[in-house]
Amino acid sequence: MTDVTAATAIDSEFTEPDGGPALLNLAAAERQALLEQWAARHGVDAARRLAEAEDLADAVAKEIIPGTTLDTYAKSWRVWSRFCAATGLPELEGSRGALVAFVTWMLREGPQNGTGYAPTSASTHLAATVVGLRERGVKVSGDDQAEARAALEGLAVKLLQSGERRGRGQAVGADLDGLRAVVRACPNTLTGDRDKALVLTGFHYASRSQDPAGLLAGDVTLHPRGLVVAVLTGKTKHSVRNAKIGYAEDPEICPVRAWTAYRERLVAEHGLRWADPSTPAFVGIDRWGHVTGGMGPDSVTRAIKRISARAGVPLAWTGHSLRIGLASVARREGRDGIAIADQGGWARHSRSMLGYMQRDDGWDDNAAAGLA
Incomplete structure (x- = not known):
């Protein structure tokens, strides 16, 4: 042979x-x-x-690759498949015309309800689809992808000019008044204690929804001055940051006390096995009080929405509200930008972090303030 x-x-x-x-x-x-x-x-x-x-x-x-990224790739490929089925184009071709037609279709009728995607969602699906095509051996040139992106941006401007605005906009940030309202609205149950600990600790280390979902009990350790939370961080490079959370001056919204009370109650009501460091830090609890296992990112997001709604927070929180809140409240209180970045796991000159801070700076440090 x-x-x-x-x-x-x-x-x-x-x-x-x-x-x-x-x-x-x-x-x-x-x-x-x-x-x-x-x-x-x-x-x-x-x-x-x-x-x-x-x-x-x-x-x-x-x-x-983070699980959330894989989920995005899979979802975007399903969108691409629906587009190809609707237009009669082959899935395994990434030509200039096909990609431009794809973004046009997404803005016009992409979701299954036929209303059209927001430009930001369409941009995510375009990028993930190109990855999917290349993984399947399809050659997609940088020029063709750039032309599709330029078409998307131009069409997005047309939508704005016509008065159409899509998407939820940037999430609202949590604040101290909101934290107090949340704590006061939590019932005296294991679920209530879990909710307090989830929100108060998450705020203090600027959590994304996937962060508490990935924590084990052993990742949260007591220290004489508070808690140390080992958070898995990084979208493309996994590392761990040890976020330090001190005792709060106000006991009502103290994350350390809330965490301790929640874990002690979990063990007392459901057994010593929950004292094991390998158990999930935050557990799902059904309406009858049964522990269902660890929380996932989606369940954390739903919980934060539900918790803020129960507390009557004027603008409903999302899974990103705790992260935004830490940056904006710390900036308002005069904390150093580098210290904020280190606590929340941002790069020290992160554009997203600076954008959260600008929400507050834009009111106090404003050229138009006090002119009339």
């Missing part, structure tokens, strides 16, 4: 059973050419090992 013939045999072992893209995430023809090159250079056995190494590299790449 020649090396090239052997490479063909190797390829048949690593190709998906349904004839789709090979596990190397290359088009079949590209994969075949690559295997033939390896076999010609290094022999059949080395080509086989190189193919296995590529499979391992793909598996590692998938493992380190």
